[in-house]
Amino acid sequence: MERKDVSKSVLKRLPVYLSYLRSLPENGTPYISATALANALGMGEVQVRKDLALVSDGGRPKIGYFRESLIEDISQFLGYDNTTDAILVGAGKLGQALLGYGGFEAYGLNILAAFDVNPAPTETQDEKPILPMEELEAFCRTNQILMGIITVPAQYAQQVCDRLIACGIKAIWNFAPIHLDVPDNILVQHENMATSLAVLSMHLQVQIKDKK
């Protein structure tokens, strides 16, 4: 299938479809229609259909999409097929939570190691190592790391960010609650909890106001 440019809005919906498709039972019906997908996720069916048409051409009238092919098409489109190696800086609770979470592999992300000013002695062999900050540069260069995850406190985030860029990293996943200044060719994806909180908080305000 020919590769098309998609908008950010579409890009953000694709993983939602993907995770739902993956959650469907193996022994269920092998086909799924855009309509069924839309209903299950509470979305507009036209929107879903249009999104799917962008990444797959396996849709057949009256039948829908073959589930496995659709999963494969979306995965491939999102680049989840060739896994990305990443490193994480800041092995606090959040950092360790991300490091220990096994679910990222399904999304093509493989966190190789964490770095921290207080490295932990490697306990068992199958756990991912928490290395001292001094080894950051060498590790990134050796493993040609392109993605860095920042889970340090806000006040250290910018300097860690600068250091990652100096190591050749091109994409940064930022969990620190602070804006990072970066050159144009570097992408920062800010995991902005404050944003989510604002939406939730506003909903509750309206709820409470309505009650009065």
Place this chain on the structure above:
Amino acid sequence: MERKDVSKSVLKRLPVYLSYLRSLPENGTPYISATALANALGMGEVQVRKDLALVSDGGRPKIGYFRESLIEDISQFLGYDNTTDAILVGAGKLGQALLGYGGFEAYGLNILAAFDVNPAPTETQDEKPILPMEELEAFCRTNQILMGIITVPAQYAQQVCDRLIACGIKAIWNFAPIHLDVPDNILVQHENMATSLAVLSMHLQVQIKDKK
């Protein structure tokens, strides 16, 4: 200032302004213009100006906004002034990270306690308690909790969600990587890491392709 309805896009940008404004040094200039804010955050200045105009009327030509008033106006608009009590279900690493993170108070969120099938014995008094699941209902009712945070594995998320709604919870912050079905009057804010990963992954794909 009269309360206006704002779009979700605006709502998501407001906390970004707020956190930047808060990060400015106390002893710096007490005024800040929409232009300065836009430049610092790499955003369009017209957009910032329009957003600010929605939540504050303290802007003065040639001078800009008085920083402290602006912080107050945004905070008030977002409802951060009257703190929301929340509980968290699932005290794994991620759950504990959120529970232990002190930064949410600044956003009007106060996590009172966590619940887990394996509750921890309360160690020190100043730490937030991790209680057994059985106490969930009573706790929510007693404290009139309106917000719940879900950090359990995906396969338990829906049942936890249903239980929270039965407890009278109106807003759910979902960290489990799965879609939750809820009634219309309940808001689910899905902290979708997969979405962020998709954006990052796509950026890297383009980077790599450009190099070839």
Place this chain on the structure above:
DNA sequence: TAGATTGTTAATCGATTAACAATC
């Protein structure tokens, strides 16, 4: 006064939705 900045009104842009033809 001149210049910087605000806030508003109009124009553009992009994304979503609706309508419909094509297909199995």
Place this chain on the structure above:
DNA sequence: TAGATTGTTAATCGATTAACAATC
């Protein structure tokens, strides 16, 4: 064939950007 579903083309909607008047 009839009906369900796809995919495309056109219309609507909303958000962003541009232009400009108002103000200190």
